[in-house]
Amino acid sequence: MSLLSIEELKELVEQPQGLCVSIYMPTAQLGSETQQNSVRFKNLIRQAEAELEKYESRPTNLGHFLEPAIQLDEDDFWQHQSAGLALFIAEGFFRFYRVPIDMIELVVVSDRFHLKPLLPLLSGDDRYYILTLGQRDVRLLEGNRYGITREVEIEGLPQNMDEALQYDETAKDEQRRQGGGAGRAALQAGSYHGQGGERENVKEDLLQYFQLVDKALHDFFRNRHAPLVLAGVNYLLPIYHEANTYNFIVEEGIQHNTKEQTAQELHAEAWAIVEPLFEANQQKAIDYYHESIAAGKGSNDLNEVIQGAFYGRVEQLFVPVGVQKWGHFDPDSMELEMHNEAQLGDEDLLNAAAIQTIFHGGTVYAVEPEKVPDNTPVAAVFRY
Template sequence: MPLFSKAELQTLTDHSKSPCVSIYIPTHQMGAETQQDHIRLKNQLSEAEKMLAEQGTSSSDTADLLQPATDLINNQDFWQHQNSGLALFMSPGQFRHYTAPIEFEEQTFVSDQFHVKPLLPLLADDGQFYILAASQNKVGLYQATHNSVQAVDLGGTPLDLATALRYDDPEESLQGHSASRSSGKGGDGQIIFSGQGGGKDSENTDILRFFQVVADGVHNVLAGQQAPLVFMGVDFLFPLYKQANDYPHLMEEAVAYQPDQLSPEEIRDRAFKLVEPKFQTDRKTVSEQYGSLKNNNQATADLSMILDAAYNGQIDTLIVASNTHKWGSFDAESRQADFHSERKSNSRDLLDLAASKAMATDAKVYIVDRDEVPDKADAAATLRYPITASQKERV
C-alpha cells in the first residue's frame, strides 16, 4: 500500500469519474478484534450498495465498482498487515486503499468526488510526525500521531550497517543507491565503505556513509511531506545523521536513546515529547494570526467565503474541525454554496471540499477538535490577500 502523500491526495481529488465511493473503518494489528475487521468492511460495502441504489446505480455496475474491495474481505494476508485504520476509494476505473495510523470512525460516502478529510491529518501541519529510530544494528522509519504509530517501508534501503558494508563486495549492497553524495564515492558514483580497520575515524566514516544511503531512502519516501522528523539514537549518531540528512523538516534536537529494544509505541511516546511543544507553539501562532488578520479583512470563518477562497488559491492557513460534517453542494462556476440541514443522497461534506482544495494549493491545514477552531466555527482561514469587494458580492 502506498504512503498517503500530497501526490496521492492530488490523484484522488483530480479523479472525475463518478460515482465515487469512500469507505473508512478502524483496524487492528493484534488481538481478537483483528477477526472483526473484515466484517466491518463487509458491513460498509453493504452500506455503499444501499447508497448507490438510492442514486440510481444499477446492481451490476455496483457489483463491478465494489468488487476490488469485496475481494479483500477473505484475503487473510491483507488483514495481517493493518494498522489503526483503513481507507478505501472506488470509482469506475479506480481503486486505491491506504492503511493509516488513525483510528477512523466506520463511515461510507458516495458522491461525485472522494471524501478525503479523515486522511488529511496525515498531511496536515499539526499532529503527525515521523521518527527515524537508528543504531548501527537497525534503522526503522515510523509514521506517528499522538495515539498511533506504523512502520514505513524504506524500499531497498539497507537497514543496518553490516548489511550495507558487505565486506566481500562493498558496492553490491549499494547498487541503485545514492549517486548524489560528493564524498566517499567510487568512480561509478556509488558510495564506497572502508569496511575494515582504521579505528574510530574509519568507523564514523562508515556510519556517515551508511546514513547517507538511509537519508536518501527517507528523502525518497517523504518527498513533499511537511511533518517533522525526529531522530532517535545514541548521542554520537545524531551529528552524523544531520550531516547526511536532506529532509528539510528534521527536528534540531534528537531523542538520545538506544531504540533497538523499544516497541514502536515506546519509540512514539519518547518522540512525541519532543514534537509536542512545537505543535502547541504552532497552534498558538495560528490562532494569534487569525485574530490580527481578521481585523484587516484577511481572515474569515464563513464557510461560503472559505470555499470561494479555496478555489482562488487564496487560503494561507485553514483550521478545520475534525469529526464534523457540513453537508451541501458547491457550484465551482458560480461559487455558490447550498447548505443542507441533513445529509441527502447528493450531499457532500463541504468541510472536506474546502480542506482538500486548500491543501492542493499548498495552504497550511490544521485538523483540530471543534472547540479549537477560532470563532467557535466549523472552519476558519487566514488568507494570502484580503477579501475583495467582488468576492463579498458573489458570496
C-alpha cells in the same frame, strides 16, 4: 496498504469518474473481537448498495461494481488491521487503506470521494522525521502523531562510514591530481592507513562522514520545516549537530542504540520529544488566525472560505473531524448551495475546502470540533 500520501490523495481526487463510494469503519485488531469486523463490513456494503440505488446514474450491476471491496471479506484480511479502514470504490477504480486513527462508521456516495476523515494523516502540523545514526547504518524515517509512516529512500545517502570515507578519499585524491594538491589540509584529519585500517582521529572521521550524510539529505529537506530527531548512541549526536545544515533539527534526541527497536517503540520516544513543539505551533496558528481576523485576512464564513480554497487563497485552514456540511460549490459560477441534510449529488463542503487547501500548498488542521477557533465550523487565514 501503506498510509495515504499526498500523491495518492491527488489520485483519489482526480482519477475516478461517475459515482464514488467512500466507506469508513472502525476495526478490531485482536482476538475474537475481529469477528465483528466482517459483520460491520457487510452492513456497510449493504448501506452503500442502498445509497447507490437512489441514483438513476448508478451502475447497472451493483454487485459487480462493489465486488473488489466484497472480495476483501475473508478471515485472514480481518486479522491484519489497524484502528480503522477506509475504502474507495468507483467504476474501474478501488483502493483501501488501513489507518491508525479511530473511525466512525460512514458511507458517502457522491460524484467524488469523501476524504476528510483521512486528513489528520495529511495535516501539515504533525509531520516529523527521525534520522538514525550509526557507523554502519543510517536511515531516515517519516512519522506523524499516529506512528512511523515510511522509511524515506534518499539517493546517495551513505550507509557505511568505511565505504563512504574511502570513496570520499578517492574522489579527493583525484581532485588533488587534477588541481595540484587542493584540499590536502582537509584530508589530513581523516587520513587512512589503508582501507579498513586505523584512523588517526575517529571524531574527525565521524564528522566527515556525517557531513556526507547531511549533504545527501540537503535536497530532500530543502523548503521543509518539519522537526528532525536524531537517534543514536549519545557520543554521535553532538558530532552530527556540528555537521548539520538543516534549520529544524531538534536539540534533544534519542540517545541510545535504536537498531533493535520496533517502529512503534521508536515512534513513542520521538513523539514524546516533538509533541510539545507541535502543540506550541498549533497555538501559534490559532493566534495567527485571530490576528488575521482582526486585520481582515481571515474568515469563518464557509462561503468565503470555500471560494478562497478553490482559488488558492487559503494559507491555513481549521476543519472539524467528524462534522459534515453538505452542499455543492460551482467554482465557475462561484455559486454555493448548502443543505441541512445530504442530498443527491452533494459533497461535504468542509472536505472540499480542505482538499483544495492542501493542493494549493496550504496547511490544514483537522481537529476535534471544539478545537476549531471561535467554535465555528471552519476557520481560515488567507494569503491575500
